Amino acid sequence: MKTAKIYIIALLFIMSACGKSEVEDLPINNLEAEYINSVFRIKSVTTLSSYNRLEFEIKKNNISSWNEVERIILKRSMGAQSLINKDSLGLNDLASYPSGPAWVVLYLRDYDLKLSTPSDTFHFIVP
Amino acid sequence: MKKQFLTVICIIFISFSYGQNKGYLVAYPKPKDAIIRLDTTKIIPYKASQIDTGQYILKAWAPTYNLFIDTISISNNQYTHSKFKLRHTNNYLKYRAAVRKQKRGFRITSGATLIFAGLGIALHTKTIAFEKDAKSYKASYLGGVSLNDIEKAKADYKKSLDDFKSYRTYRNTSFIAATGIGIIGGYLSYKYYKNHQVEYKEDVPQLSSITPSFDPISNTGTLTAIFLIK
Numbered sequence: 261m262k263t264a265k266i267y268i269i270a271l272l273f274i275m276s277a278c279g280k281s282e283v284e285d286l287p288i289n290n291l292e293a294e295y296i297n298s299v300f301r302i303k304s305v306t307t308l309s310s311y312n313r314l315e316f317e318i319k320k321n322n323i324s325s326w327n328e329v330e331r332i333i334l335k336r337s338m339g340a341q342s343l344i345n346k347d348s349l350g351l352n353d354l355a356s357y358p359s360g361p362a363w364v365v366l367y368l369r370d371y372d373l374k375l376s377t378p379s380d381t382f383h384f385i386v387p
Numbered sequence: 388m389k390k391q392f393l394t395v396i397c398i399i400f401i402s403f404s405y406g407q408n409k410g411y412l413v414a415y416p417k418p419k420d421a422i423i424r425l426d427t428t429k430i431i432p433y434k435a436s437q438i439d440t441g442q443y444i445l446k447a448w449a450p451t452y453n454l455f456i457d458t459i460s461i462s463n464n465q466y467t468h469s470k471f472k473l474r475h476t477n478n479y480l481k482y483r484a485a486v487r488k489q490k491r492g493f494r495i496t497s498g499a500t501l502i503f504a505g506l507g508i509a510l511h512t513k514t515i516a517f518e519k520d521a522k523s524y525k526a527s528y529l530g531g532v533s534l535n536d537i538e539k540a541k542a543d544y545k546k547s548l549d550d551f552k553s554y555r556t557y558r559n560t561s562f563i564a565a566t567g568i569g570i571i572g573g574y575l576s577y578k579y580y581k582n583h584q585v586e587y588k589e590d591v592p593q594l595s596s597i598t599p600s601f602d603p604i605s606n607t608g609t610l611t612a613i614f615l616i617k
Contacts, residue, residue: 272566283522283548286528287529289528289537291532292534292537293534324529325529325530325531325532327530328531329532370532370533374532374536375533376532377534
C-alpha cells in the first residue's frame, strides 16, 4: 500500500508540474499592415520661402521592434526619398515640392535593409 | 608374553584405526542452505568434509524442494566435488502459480500505468518543445520590422501554438489515464488479492537440521530445528 501511495503521489506531482506550462496570447505588433498607421502621424506641413517643412511623429512606444529599426524612410511624391536617423530629436523633412498636390509615405527599415509596411499616403497641397 | 601379545594387538588396532583411507567431499547444492546428509553424516555445503573412502548415499533437501538422492564414491586422498540442484515440489510450484495469479492484477495495473505515464512523459517533452518554439516565434514576431518577417513568425507561432495545445491535451489525457488506472486498477487488484488469499503448507521435512544462533546484543540464543519425520 505504501508503494501504491508513493506511486499515485508521484503521478499527481508530475501532473501538477505539467499544468503550469502555458503560452500567453500573442500581443500585436503594430508594424502589421492593419495597424501600421497607428505608429505614424503627420503633425504639420509648413511652406517656407522655397521649401516645405513636414513634421511627423513616430510612436516608438507602440513599436515592439523599435530596437531593430535602423532608419526611417520618407518617400516623396516627386520621387526623391529621405533616410532619417531614428534618434533625431525633431522628426521633420525639409524639401522643395512643386506647386500643386503632393504626398509622402513613411517606412521603417531594419538592419537587414528590409522595409516595413508603408504608412498610408499622406496627401497635401503645396501653394 | 601375554603383555607383548597385548602390545602387538594394540599396535595393530591403532595402525588400523589411523591408517583408514580417507577422502574429501565438497558439496555445492542449490539452494545453498540445503540440508545434506551422506548416509547419516551431516555435510556442510561448500566446505570440504573428510570422509572415509567408500560408496555413500547423498541426500539433500530444503524446504519447498524435493529430496535429492545421489550415490557418491569417496576415493583415498581425493576430493570429490558434488554439484547439484534441487527441484521445487509440485505443491510449491502450484502455490507459486497461485500467488502469481493472485498478484496478476497488480502487474497489469502497474504495467498499464507505467505505459500511460511513460507516454505522458514523452508527450510532455514534445509539449515543452512546442511551447519553446511558440515563445521563440513570438519573440521573432514582436521583433519583426518587415511584413514578411512578421507574417512568417506569426504563422509559425500559430502552428506551434496549435501543436502545443494538441500535445498538452494528449499529455494531460495520458496522465489522467495513468492516474485513473493506477487508482482504480490498484483498488480492484487489492480487493482481488485480499479475497483470493493463497496459503502454502510445507510438505513433510525430508531431512532434519538444527541450526543454533546467538544474538550478542540481547544475549539470547535461538535454535532453529527442522525434524526428520521419516
